[in-house]
Amino acid sequence: MKEFIQTLKNIWSLKELRDKIVLTLLLVLVYRFASYVSLPAINTAEVGNLLQHYKNQGGNQQGAGLLGLLSSFTGGAFSRASVMALGIMPYISASIIVQLMGMAIPYLQKLQKDGESGRNTLNQITRWLTIAVCLVQAPSYLTSVTQFFLPYSQFASAYYIDPNSVMFWLPSIIILVAGSVFAMWLGEKITDKGIGNGISILIMVGILADLPTAFYQEVLTQNGKGGLGSIMILVEIIFWLLVVLLAIVLSVAVRKIPIQYVSRAQARGGVSRNLMDGARQWIPLKVNAAGVMPIIFAQALMFVPGLLTKVDESNTFLAGFKNVFSWQYNVLFALLIIIFSFFYTAITIPVNQMADDLKRNGGLIPKVRPGKETADYLDDILSKITLPGAIFLSIFAVLPAVVHGAFVQTDRFALFFGGTSLLIMVGVILDTVQQINTYLLNHHYDGLMQSKLSRSSNL
Structure with a gap:
């Protein structure tokens, strides 16, 4: 403290x-x-x-x-x-x-x-x-x-x-x-x-x-049930904190790809020192490289199925797409998020350009040839980590519907248990804290999230 x-x-x-x-x-x-x-x-x-x-x-x-x-x-x-x-x-x-x-x-x-x-x-x-x-x-x-x-x-x-x-x-x-x-x-x-x-x-x-009002309404609704309401409020708070923690993990999780940079003398062939004498760095590939963009894209398209109810208002299946807590809405929502996760990651992370930049700057991935093989290697790793990232992102997106059907009583408070709202909050707070840390570290102060473990690892 x-x-x-x-x-x-x-x-x-x-x-x-x-x-x-x-x-x-x-x-x-x-x-x-x-x-x-x-x-x-x-x-x-x-x-x-x-x-x-x-x-x-x-x-x-x-x-x-x-x-x-x-x-x-x-x-x-x-x-x-x-x-x-x-x-x-x-x-x-x-x-x-x-x-x-x-x-x-x-x-x-x-x-x-x-x-x-x-x-x-x-x-x-x-x-x-x-x-x-x-x-x-x-x-x-x-x-x-x-x-x-x-x-x-x-x-x-x-x-x-x-x-x-x-x-x-x-x-x-x-x-x-x-x-x-x-x-x-x-x-x-x-x-x-x-x-x-x-x-x-x-x-x-x-x-x-909207969070204080949503929480207040949830407290009033749960307290209307008697003594069990206070226990449920405590359970909801603990579960919400756990979801926030998992959202932070999803936002910061990366796969580190080791990079070996050859010194200029080695690149000219003027010395015979071992290659490992070069500077070593990492390429951090985020597990959730697309961030909240797949949810935003999917959210935009999810208004379309709801319009279909005007064609046949008596169809209860189509009517479910107008309710963000229905199973019809959330199954389609999750599938769209997985699709958009791969799509957005593919267009925002240019593996070919990354491979060319590495080759131009004298960098290489151990046991992988520079150029096309490096691009294929990065693309393969990115595809493997994007799948679990997309699945976890879709789980977060549909979590409000799950908790609303399980124990959360009000719609407004249920929306804070995942989806775009929670991921935006976590992402923005982490980004802002990172900028504050940069200012502090530039003036030789410890950052807000600086831990003993990170300090010891830098020694």
Whole structure:
């Protein structure tokens, strides 16, 4: 405990690091404040009553899980009809589109190789594409807020302006687009001037904002059962901490490939020293190299099967795809995650380029020839470790449905037992802590996660 307190003092003593952390916290506070500013034409109090009435009518079992999932990424702004209702997700969608288009469009491939100038151009393309995505998502969101609840005539006071009029739609669309662009600007400012990846931090903050309320609702529900409720709450907390620990292991697990670098004199053949005199390093291949991207891709596609219910609303099998806790939804979800894990890993880890770079810099893998054999070796190892990584990732993704059916009573709290929410939280926290550690180690301080074991291994 003393070492942890000393580490906090070290962080505060570094002016540059302290200023970055303070700025990050202030921008996050602005983002959270903006998420409570409602659209001018909507009475948020009545919208809250609408949502509660919808749940009481059985909507919670027929798709509120999807709405709750979307709301969790925006810290509740989605369900509050806030100016930040779209949140940062349009930017994430635009980034994914640009990344995938980079595989097929030569111009984008050239920009990816042009260094800083190419990266700036790609960022500008992503920003404009974000606005285009917002122009599609904003009307869809307003449709869900208006047409979805219009049948409940007793809640007509939820709208200050006729929801079918141009005076409602045009300003609301402009405000929603502006809110999403503002969130994008905040994220980029955090990345440039603050600490950590700003976009990821805003998503994490939105997710964490819903955790206290979700836990409180779970406590109330469990306590309604009597004395057994307190025991179940304790069991849930212990199990949740175990899941968090396993998520950390999945995020940091790597397979180290030993690399032997030949010295320049050895490369020229001027000396006859043993090859092992060269510098030895490692290539760390992550078990879950794709991160949460397979879940995000699969999540985007999982809205499609739910639309099929409109073709045949009486089909109970198809209706299951609208519920994130149904077995139909989760079986398809897990299969898509495994497929996308291999797909995303294949396009983001260029083994041929890695083999060429090793050969160019005088590096080699022991007992493996440089060039094509090295690329085939890396590809084989990557395929072997991606399979268990993809399986574990799919297990984490469907875990909320498992615990919801086993012992967790509320939907909102069950979503924190895995899936995108938990992995994003763990990944962002680890990345931010790593950046803080870098600042501390550069000033000869121990990092937040520095252990005696790691210190002894560096000796």
